[in-house]
Amino acid sequence: GENVEQHPSTLSVQEGDSAVIKCTYSDSASNYFPWYKQELGKGPQLIIDIRSNVGEKKDQRIAVTLNKTAKHFSLHITETQPEDSAVYFCAAGGGSYIPTFGRGTSLIVHP
């Protein structure tokens, strides 16, 4: 099946800095790459997604980039704020398999 690796597992930044989370996937047929944010005690929520016909997508302070050749995609958060502190999950889907999730990154933004 699909295998998604996510790094780092923990990321600590100062407020105002940028944060980058990286994921790699194994199934070249995957064509849908969502990112989810999970706050404590809640279910994950979609924050941005990208499909394989696009290399980059932005939504205010967040952006996602996709390199299909290298099979990796990244989440970029600029001007981080304390409310960005959460666990972030990447996923890969659209190929032969149900979307597979990475293990998550715990982002801590220090005021």
Place this chain on the structure above:
Amino acid sequence: DGGITQSPKYLFRKEGQNVTLSCEQNLNHDAMYWYRQDPGQGLRLIYYSQIVNDFQKGDIAEGYSVSREKKESFPLTVTSAQKNPTAFYLCASSISARDSPLHFGNGTRLTVT
């Protein structure tokens, strides 16, 4: 407002008892999923259903069972055969099973002692 409702939020059971977790959606989504979340393990797929009266095993289906008799409902039963049932369980739904966003409920934390 449309969404996914999981109940209860916290559930406590004695070892050896079966327990059923509820999941209801009013988004008119065809696909529904159950995930298990343990610290450092990410989200692991237990079962999913692409349509009413049909479901497939995920990566960790042993010790669990599901039913999909109605489009809106996808209950999960944790049986006594599940060796480590204590976990946070998340239900989700999506328009289609492979390439559309998942909408998650707020989870049920099951503790078995």
